[in-house]
Amino acid sequence: MSVRYVPVQWNRIKWVYDGLLVAGVLAYLVAFLQIGAGMADATRPVDGAILRMRAFGSCAFFLLTVILCIGPLARLDRRFLPLLYNRRHFGVVTFAVALTHAAYVLGWYFAYAPTPPVAALLSSNTSYGTALGFPFEALGAFALVVLALLAATSHDFWLSFLTAPVWKALHLMIYPAYAALVAHVALGYLQDVDNPAFAILFGGGALAVAGLHAAAALEGRREARSAGTWVAVCAPGEIADKRARIVRLPDGDRAAVFRNGARVSAISNACAHQNGPLGEGRIVFGCVTCPWHGYQYRMEDGCSPPPFTEKVPTYNLRLRDGVIEIDARANAPGTPVPPLDVAGMI
Amino acid sequence: MAAKEPPFFIGWGKMPAALRDFTIGIGLGLVVLLALAGFMVAATQNDPGDGAVLGGAAAVGVLEAAPYPVLHVTDSESFAAGTALLLSGVGKRGVEDRAGSLDGKLVAVKGVRLARGEIEGVQVSPGADGMVEADGAAARPVAADLGRWRITGEICDGKCLNGAMRPGTGLAHKACANLCLIGGAPPVFVATGRVDGAEFFLLGNADGGPVTQEVLDHTAVLVEAEGRVERRGGIHVFLIDPASVRLAR
Numbered sequence: 001m002s003v004r005y006v007p008v009q010w011n012r013i014k015w016v017y018d019g020l021l022v023a024g025v026l027a028y029l030v031a032f033l034q035i036g037a038g039m040a041d042a043t044r045p046v047d048g049a050i051l052r053m054r055a056f057g058s059c060a061f062f063l064l065t066v067i068l069c070i071g072p073l074a075r076l077d078r079r080f081l082p083l084l085y086n087r088r089h090f091g092v093v094t095f096a097v098a099l100t101h102a103a104y105v106l107g108w109y110f111a112y113a114p115t116p117p118v119a120a121l122l123s124s125n126t127s128y129g130t131a132l133g134f135p136f137e138a139l140g141a142f143a144l145v146v147l148a149l150l151a152a153t154s155h156d157f158w159l160s161f162l163t164a165p166v167w168k169a170l171h172l173m174i175y176p177a178y179a180a181l182v183a184h185v186a187l188g189y190l191q192d193v194d195n196p197a198f199a200i201l202f203g204g205g206a207l208a209v210a211g212l213h214a215a216a217a218l219e220g221r222r223e224a225r226s227a228g229t230w231v232a233v234c235a236p237g238e239i240a241d242k243r244a245r246i247v248r249l250p251d252g253d254r255a256a257v258f259r260n261g262a263r264v265s266a267i268s269n270a271c272a273h274q275n276g277p278l279g280e281g282r283i284v285f286g287c288v289t290c291p292w293h294g295y296q297y298r299m300e301d302g303c304s305p306p307p308f309t310e311k312v313p314t315y316n317l318r319l320r321d322g323v324i325e326i327d328a329r330a331n332a333p334g335t336p337v338p339p340l341d342v343a344g345m346i
Numbered sequence: 347m348a349a350k351e352p353p354f355f356i357g358w359g360k361m362p363a364a365l366r367d368f369t370i371g372i373g374l375g376l377v378v379l380l381a382l383a384g385f386m387v388a389a390t391q392n393d394p395g396d397g398a399v400l401g402g403a404a405a406v407g408v409l410e411a412a413p414y415p416v417l418h419v420t421d422s423e424s425f426a427a428g429t430a431l432l433l434s435g436v437g438k439r440g441v442e443d444r445a446g447s448l449d450g451k452l453v454a455v456k457g458v459r460l461a462r463g464e465i466e467g468v469q470v471s472p473g474a475d476g477m478v479e480a481d482g483a484a485a486r487p488v489a490a491d492l493g494r495w496r497i498t499g500e501i502c503d504g505k506c507l508n509g510a511m512r513p514g515t516g517l518a519h520k521a522c523a524n525l526c527l528i529g530g531a532p533p534v535f536v537a538t539g540r541v542d543g544a545e546f547f548l549l550g551n552a553d554g555g556p557v558t559q560e561v562l563d564h565t566a567v568l569v570e571a572e573g574r575v576e577r578r579g580g581i582h583v584f585l586i587d588p589a590s591v592r593l594a595r
Binding site (some may be wrong): 011013014016017020023024025027028029030031032033035037039040041042043044045046048051054055058059062066071078079080081082083085086108109110111112113114115120121124126127132133135136137150157187188189191192193194195197198201274281282284289291293294 | 352354355356357358359361365368369370372373374376377378380381382384385386387388390391392393394395396397398436437438439442511512513516517518519520521522524525526528529532562563564565566568593
């Protein structure tokens with residue numbers, strides 16, 4: 001959390017995270033270019049530029065695959081949440097690797113011609129009507145443009161400027177970009193060569209992304225959507241202390257009903273920062289704490305403690321026959337609501 | 347007994363020891379996995395062939411401009427007499443504009459030697475001495491008509507195939523091949539089987555001229571094409587009907 005914008009709010013965890021990230025990228029590139037390529041069965045070695053475009057391109061694919069696995073992994077097993085904490089740096093590094101791949105492609109396959117490189121990339125192959133020989137470069141270009149857009153708007157300034165829902169919607173473009181990237185590889189390199197290791201790793205990576213997202217979606221569907229203005233949540237004792245029960249409301253929104261000792265309050269489940277799942281967080285130092293980036297809110301009014309200014313909607317609660325009920329109509333962000341007293345019911 | 351709750355992670359706080367060990371383990375594991383993946387992908391790449399750029403070369407011979415410029419060598423320190431050299435320009439360009447007025451004449455060519463297996467070529471130097479008429483005279487080889495053939499293979503650009511790029515064939519190279527062909531580099535048909543002992547064929551149109559733009563839709567994939575095959579000295583020429591080109595079954 002911050003009351004002003006700085007390029008990066010460095011802390012020890014981010015340094016370690018980024019160190020491991022850079023080490024992973026370097027390990028891939030060194031293993032590819034300096035060790036593996038020399039052991040390939042080749043009459044003469046592959047051109048240096050082609051070798052590097054292959055190294056950076058495949059590296060970018062694997063990095064993006066890992067990035068997209070982090071979200072569902074963290075939903076299924078909270079021990080993976082630290083990987084999500086600095087995921088934006090992961091994305092920016094992936095864009096840099098993908099951009100290097102594109103630079104080698106443009107500088108080798110599309111240079112030295114009368115047509116300018118970018119125009120040549122988009123115009124030299126127009127076989128859009130066939131899968132075999134499809135201009136897969138256009139799919140890669142689309143994915144690269146999306147990665148550039150997401151990397152450029154990854155800073156909290158853009159999150160605040162665009163608002164969390166718009167920013168989140170924008171960054172969901174990573175999924176069509178990944179789909180385009182899978183098609184880019186499947187219609188290009190995968191059909192072009194007989195490389196079993198890459199085929200297995202490529203297929204396994206794409207299936208892991210799809211499978212983990214399906215598993216996380218199934219996990220999320222377990223929350224039943226309720227009907228009516230007042231929606232039953234559960235008995236107070238069913239909510240662990242300093243934890244929440246997430247309830248899906250008739251309009252599709254989710255609320256997080258937190259218990260802090262004998263007091264129960266409800267706020268929106270979506271963090272004002274990046275729409276993180278507040279209900280999967282905990283109460284730390286008296287405040288609801290988002291599991292993604294540690295943003296905090298008072299459960300009584302949905303406001304971040306001073307000097308921070310973030311706010312989320314609150315909900316009215318009542319008790320009926322020993323069961324907590326929530327008013328499905330959200331209050332404006334930051335609206336104070338007295339906590340429900342559940343002393344003697346837990 | 348209640349299940350033990352996993353420690354809660356807060357980015358700005360102190361990471362619980364158990365979570366720290368798990369996270370560092372995952373991070374180091376990813377580094378190792380990435381290194382293994384990089385090694386495996388690189389070590390199992392296909393053989394790109396023996397095409398290569400072999401340094402400077404010069405030759406004198408009879409120039410045949412159509413369908414694409416070919417020099418039939420009569421005298422050279424780099425090439426045996428009778429070798430047919432596919433001529434291309436610097437970058438993704440051909441040399442038709444320079445060769446047109448020299449058709450059938452004895453010509454001296456200087457440039458960079460390109461070779462792949464049975465085919466040879468020269469990237470002609472851009473200077474005035476790259477391609478000039480030589481003193482003397484010689485006859486172009488008599489073309490032997492080998493009849494009509496339907497051949498299966500891949501349409502490539504004769505410059506990259508010949509060693510300007512390695513690999514210079516295949517789907518990943520399709521757009522580059524198209525750019526080379528648009529620029530005037532000679533197209534080559536690489537057959538899956540041999541015809542008259544030849545695997546590589548200089549491509550031309552049925553009328554004896556350069557191929558049409560339709561061919562660009564069929565580069566870099568396995569196709570069947572029908573046309574007349576001629577042996578012209580040290581090279582075979584496949585003069586195809588563009589409408590006959592289709593994906594190989």
